[in-house]
Amino acid sequence: MMTEFSPPLVPADCDLRDFPFMPVDITRLFGSGFHASSNDSEWRAGVTLWMKSYHQVPAASLPDDDAALTMLADLGRDQKTWKKLKAKALHGWIKCSDGRLYHKVVAEKALEAWIEKLAQRKVSSAGNAKRWGNEADTADIEAAIDHAVDLLRALNPNSRQLQKRTRKGQPTGSKINPAQLPLEVPQHGNGNANGTPVVIPAGSQETETETETENISPTPRRADPNWRGGAKIWNQTTMNALHDRLVREGNIGTAPVANDFNGLPPIIGLIDAGFDIDLDILPAIRKAMEDPDNRPKQWKFFVGWIETARRNRLSANKRGAATIAAEPPQETFRQKRERVWSQQLAAARKLGSWSDHWGAPPGSPSCDIPPEFIAAWEAANPTSGAAA
Template identity: 35%
Template sequence: MASMNDLPEPLVPSDVDLRGFTGFMLDVERLLASELVALGTPEECWFALMLWCRAWQQQPPASLPNDERVLAAFSRAGAKWKKVRDIVLRGFVLCSDGRLYHKVLAEEALTAWEKRKKYQERSAKANAKRWADHGDKESYKDAKDSPTRMQEGVQQGDQKDSKTPPVEVEVEGTGKPNSVPNGTDADASNPGMSAKERIFHVVVPWMVDHGVTDKNARSLMAGAAKELGDDGAWQLGQELIREAPLQPASWLAAALNARMPAGKGKGKQSRHSGFDKIDYREGVNSDGSF
């Protein structure tokens, strides 16, 4: 039996973080040409799909624990696991960290990670430029040269209407700074700031920092303001930040629908007619790609 030292290195590095990427691209041609589809029954293919979905949500992504009981549960195969495991686990390889990695999913994970890093870098550079535009030339120089400083501006979106230098914010009612990213162009404790300004200078950048696209974040909060008013939307945004769910867009959409007046939008899948145009799968484009 091969030792751990003889096994390949993990196919996805441990620092890859795809939280917010709630889906992966399915290459139909590659799937139909696979041994899984050629040799497996429809039920076995379903068990395999369940494992792929579970693997995508694991850390590192595209991996699974090498535990027969867990695999039986994750695949939904249950008592059938021993009979179907060889077919269902096609594409997975055991690596030196003791976890099983799916080769195709690992490729998708690495591609998604590279795109997320590029997006973060673009966002950080944009924020650094805004710092410079506000007259903070030294901050701009530091941001260009320091990865730590660059990360302060990661995923805050393209806030073109920013008018004040970036400051740390505090969510009302908490008594301490919340996990709002550094570089948001607002101070939530400033009594002179309107609820609308707080929504788009605090809540939207926080959502972008947590994997929601800038377009989706703005659309959701605009919808919240339309249905609940600016004050109600700001209160909802504060609750979102306090809860810090893994899927902010989905959480916000569900919370907003729960707060809307009874009977409004009755009979529709979503009570707010504009929500059907929003992609709740944070980090995924509307065409399903990363």
């Protein structure tokens, strides 16, 4: 007699690998039977599998294979240990008709994030079509949203994601203007040109009201009279949308900066300060990416280019001239590199360690900073501590 399996709990194309955050319902976790009955090793393996499943495709699923599960549970090739932990570590997982394992709670969180991602995709598609004077065909996206909503309703009809959506999958009472979103990515008021915005990931355990209230920026500085910004919301979806748009429209391609997922705060700060994405930020990024040998590797290194582009644009506007193209900062490339090196050495001295994001540390044969520059910097900045 053949066993009939349930259909998969999420769509086959549910892909959240670009979502760095996975929401965890703390009350639900610590009130669960899994938490109460598992030992330390079983608990660690189980929670690790939840996290790893979020970046599987489909999200919230796992392969039904002991070798693969052993690796995903961070046990290497120790299948003997895995088999001891397996029963409890896979608590709540069910096998579905596609041959993969699914967890209902993880699937619920994945569907909430997937609906937000699809809604953002729909809004972006409509905005881009409007910008270029085309008709937006979002029927496929709307169908995908409806499918995801149906799956989520089957898992948890009281999901907050369902409560704030219309039948078409758009948030109700949202502070996001669909017509403006592709032009001005939502902002967070705690950002500044050199600071880090406070981000509350989508699906966090804050209430919906609290999340929206705390993510609304105060009145930004209106330094640019043509700025189309306003008080917007920063969340996981809009941060991902910003990253995707900068990569796609900034001619980033597969350059290393495309992997700098956590380095957006300087760009977000500029947006919050009134910099225009279309007129200031994207043109400057494209200009900076033209030289294949000297492309910035982190988002923060675009700041000088963007600031110069904006100064040029505002200056041209004052003269009544057309907006001019972004130009490199007035400092030479060597001067810029030396400024960055000085900042890294100063930060390393203050922190007492060298960040992996800066490349090889001083003293390493592959270090980008010339030894003579390090010596000159240390001579100019004497202290009892080492530079790195």
